[in-house]
Amino acid sequence: MENINSYNDFISKTTGLPKHYLLLYRKGSEQSVCAMGQIGLAEGATKGVSVFSADVTDVRDIHTVYGVDSVPSLLVFENGRLAGIIKGCHESSYYSALMENKFYVASGPEEGSPAKRVTVYSTPTCSWCNTLKSWLKKNNINFSDIDISRDEKAAEALVRRSGQQGVPQTDVNGEIVVGFNQARLKELLNL
Numbered sequence: 219m220e221n222i223n224s225y226n227d228f229i230s231k232t233t234g235l236p237k238h239y240l241l242l243y244r245k246g247s248e249q250s251v252c253a254m255g256q257i258g259l260a261e262g263a264t265k266g267v268s269v270f271s272a273d274v275t276d277v278r279d280i281h282t283v284y285g286v287d288s289v290p291s292l293l294v295f296e297n298g299r300l301a302g303i304i305k306g307c308h309e310s311s312y313y314s315a316l317m318e319n320k321f322y323v324a325s326g327p328e329e330g331s332p333a334k335r336v337t338v339y340s341t342p343t344c345s346w347c348n349t350l351k352s353w354l355k356k357n358n359i360n361f362s363d364i365d366i367s368r369d370e371k372a373a374e375a376l377v378r379r380s381g382q383q384g385v386p387q388t389d390v391n392g393e394i395v396v397g398f399n400q401a402r403l404k405e406l407l408n409l
Contacts, residue, residue: 219258222272225279231270232295238268239317240293242281245273249369252307253290260313267317288371302362306369334407336361337389339376343367347386350398357409361388 219241222228232238241257243250254271261269272280274289284293284300294302294316304316336354338361340347354361366373366385377383380394388395390406403409 219254219261219269219271222270222277222280224277225283228270228272228280232268233298235268235295236297238270238295240280240295241269241271241290242274242286242293243271243290244275247289249307250290253292256307256310257292257313259310260317263310263314264317288369288375304362305364305372308365308368334359335389335391336407338363339366339372339387339389340385341365341367344385346398350386350388353398353400353403357407359407 220231222231222240228240239257241253243254257269261267274281281287281289281291284303286293286303288305290305290307292304292313293300294304336359338347338351338354340351340363342365351361351363364372366376376387376394380387380396382396384396386398388403390403393406395402395406
């Protein structure tokens with residue numbers, strides 16, 4: 219994992235790379251230490267992967283460019299464009315699957331229509347969460363998944379926004395849908 223000193227440093231080191239990753243972390247944070255360790259294990263087990271890192275206490279210009287408001291966050295770049303943000307700490311097998319392109323990737327929006335920003339807040343033991351994510355995949359909806367059992371700050375922020383503690387909760391362009399409300403999701407996603 220190569221350390222980055224600024225946004226310009228990051229751009230100069232990644233120009234021309236087809237796929238690369240940037241971990242934004244805070245030195246000394248338990249979640250950041252966890253993410254660095256797990257991503258380091260995944261990087262070591264995956265050949266030809268370019269992973270960069272930046273401590274947001276020292277590097278103050280990257281997270282604002284990409285709208286990152288919590289760390290650790292792993293930014294995924296494809297062909298010079300931000301393709302996704304993974305927040306929190308996950309198992310090394312999760313990061314390995316990501317780096318080896320073993321995840322489901324939905325098709326993009328139709329030409330001319332703006333992409334919907336969809337984030338699912340879930341836990342691994344929630345059966346409705348898995349049902350919701352399967353439904354989104356079946357409908358070719360790109361989404362980020364945040365495991366709130368591993369990310370306490372995300373869980374607290376979610377409760378502040380929705381007033382609800384249960385999962386799943388889905389953020390569609392800033393509007394929260396509590397539970398697997400298929401009718402409301404279809405409306406928001408134009409399905």
